[in-house]
Amino acid sequence: MRLHAHHHMRTAAGAAAAPRAARGCPRPGAAAPPARPLSSLARGALGAAAADAAAAPADAGAGAVSEPRARREFKPRVSVRELLRTDAGAPAAVGGSVELRGWVRTVRNQKQFAFMQVNDGSNLSGIQVVLEPQTPGFDLVTSGAIATGAAVKVNGSLTASPGAKQAVEVKAASVELVGGCDAEAYPLQKKRHSLEFLRSIAHLRPRTNTIGAVARVTTLLSGLEGPAAAQNGAPKAGELETTRQQVSNQGAAVKAAKEAAKAAAGDAGAAAAKRAAAEEAVAQLLALKEKLAAMEAAAGAGQLPRRSDGAVDYGRDFFGEKTFLTVSGQLNGEMYACAMGDIYTFGPTFRAENSNTARHLAEFWMIEPEIAFADLEDDMACAEAYLKHCTRHILKHCEEDLAFFESMDVVNKPFATVTYTEAVRLLIASGHKFDYPVSWGLDLQSEHERFLSETVFNRTPLFVTDYPRDIKAFYMRQNGDGRTVAAMDLLVPRVGELIGGSQREERLDVLSDRMRACGLEPDDYSSYLDLRRYGSVPHAGFGLGFERLVQFSTGVENIRDVIPFPRWPGHCKF
Incomplete structure (x- = not known):
């Protein structure tokens, strides 16, 4: 039986309980940091591996080359909620330049001006955008390409609003259509919808005023502690x-x-x-x-x-259909990210994998951020910033405990980046004897991941990117080479893979074809595909196993020792 774990869905707006690094959206286009230095072993191995024909296909194209992806500094996106602030500490002042990304609620096209109400999920009303006929992108409004539900990017300036509803508005300098939306087919027309109807389109209802407001209130309340409710379970032995x-x-x-x-x-x-x-x-x-x-x-x-x-x-079971335990909140998280902007979930997940290792559990907790208007570089920037945020926090508050554990500080250590193809070459060229084979197209095992992070890159956290398409999930965005996907794993010493993430496939036709190639029926994922039909945007996210984070932070060797009651194949005693 499938019971969806209670993932606490949290948005970027006012999420006091959420670490900032997990909530904010990096600004695409930010300057990349300096290139990451490689260890002497890595440099030597790269040269030695050039002649190794077994490492990768000769025609491997974009995403499978030895050049690592460009890295970006993590920068939170300024939300509509913050743009509307008028206090002294507001992030933007009247007359200042702003960049706005969100979904169009309404469009009004008049002779001299066009008006759009754009909402990014951070507040109820959104913000008004004013376009003049000479504004680049104005034709998208007049042609109907930008309609209710469409995703847009607006560059302009913050100006005082003559209207009474908002103190400021955005005067557009340019408007870009990020993801179109068929106004006739879009279920959320400009009218009042019943809550019963909204339940039937749960994947889109976060874009409405009611459910969006509920999500923001939930975000704040989830940071408060309250009394636990007593629950009566099954009768004790003998009572029946x-x-x-x-x-x-x-x-x-x-x-x-x-x-x-x-x-x-x-x-x-x-x-x-x-x-x-x-x-x-x-x-x-x-x-x-x-x-x-x-x-x-x-x-x-x-x-x-x-x-x-x-x-x-x-049909007579609890849910009336075949259901399963939650293995990830990602697909549901994407639905909220494509309405609220930036969200994360934190809850229990289950994996029925027969893995008896020091880093696998059958039941564990996972942190899964999803960020809208983001690509793989933004995803890596968010992951690095979040891990460093966690490390700073425990260094500040758990100094005595960390001294006992001899934990590793990664705050001041730059993270390295290599492609999967490059990583395979490094492993082969090292000459090290591994228990599991190393070859392009095979997934990296724990021993490979730890060798890369601990030996090749001198105990440095390492992003491995652009994995072969055939060993990754259907929802990962395909690179231009036709062989690899925009995926990344963050490898750390003592653990191996700590974080796994990707840029999600936002192109409807490509995603549908990929589903069929994987033996999946697109009709079974119609709500997921609707995100690509109505205002599709580039978005990315990752999953971080909480117990692995504790394991990495403390140096405890076996993951079964960092969770109160561990469960693994053949063991569910407590």
Whole structure:
């Protein structure tokens, strides 16, 4: 049975409980930091590997070359909510240049001006954008290409608004259509929609005022602590049988009381008392039967309904369809990121993998940010900033504990970057004897990941990018070479892979074709594909296993020792 784990969906707007690095969206186009230095072993191995024909296809193109991707500094995106601030500490002042990215709520085209209301999920109302006929992109409005639901990028200046609803507005210098939207097919037309209808399009409803406001309030409330609610589970051992016996005994008592009332029929006073006693006995029996029914329902909750042929009848199961445990909140996270801008989830996940290693669990917690209007370079910048944020925090507050663990400080250490193809060449050229084979097209094993981070790059966190398409998931954006995808893993000493992420495929046709190639039916993912139909935007995200983060921070060798009650294949004792 599939039960979606309760992922706390949090947005960038006012998320006091969320680390800033996990919430903000880097600004694309920021200057890249200096090139990362390679160790002497890495430099030597790169030269020696040039002649190794087994490492990669000869025609490997973009994304599979030895040149690492450009790196960017992590910079939070200025949200609409912040643009509307008028206090002294506001990030933008009237007259200043601004860049705005979001989804169009309404468009009004007049003779001298056009007006767009653009919302990025950070507040309720969004902000008004004013376009003049000479503004680059004005024709997109007049032609209808920019309509309700479309994703846009606006560059301009913040100006005082003559209207009464907002103090400021954006005078556009240029407007770019990021993702179009068919105005006729878009389910969220400019009218009031019932909550029942919005439940039927849960993947799009975060773009509405009501659900968007709920998400922002949830973000703030999730940082507050409250009393835990007591819950009644299945009956304890012996309780069910005891209650059954009580029902049986009370049934006998009811029978005796009724017979006594019948025997006293000749004595009016005695008969009335006996009838009252019988009625009380019946009431007690009914109460016990109700209790027994509830206990039997709780005890039998794990019994699956079956058809006459013995197969499970999922139509009569709890959800009325075949469902599974949550392995990731990513696809749901994308739905909120494509409405709220930047979000993250944090919750339990489950993996039925027969992996008995020092870094695998069957149940663990995962942090999964999703950032809109972002590519793989932004994704890596966010991941590096977040890991350094976590490290700074524990260095400040857990100094004594970290001294005990002899943990590793990565705050001042620049992260390295190599492509998967380059990493394979480095491993082969090292001459090291590995237990698992190394060849282009095979996934890297833990021993390979640790060797790269610990030996080749001298105990340095390392991004490996642009993995072969055929060993990665269908939702990762395909590179231009047709062989690789815009994916990244962050490898760290002592653990290996700590973070895995990618730029998501935002092109509807490419994603649909990739699904079919993987044996998936696009109709089963219609809500996920709708994100590409209505205002599609480049977006990216990653998953960070929380227990691996603890393992890396403390230096504890086995992941089973950093979670209170570990569960792994063949073990679920606690």
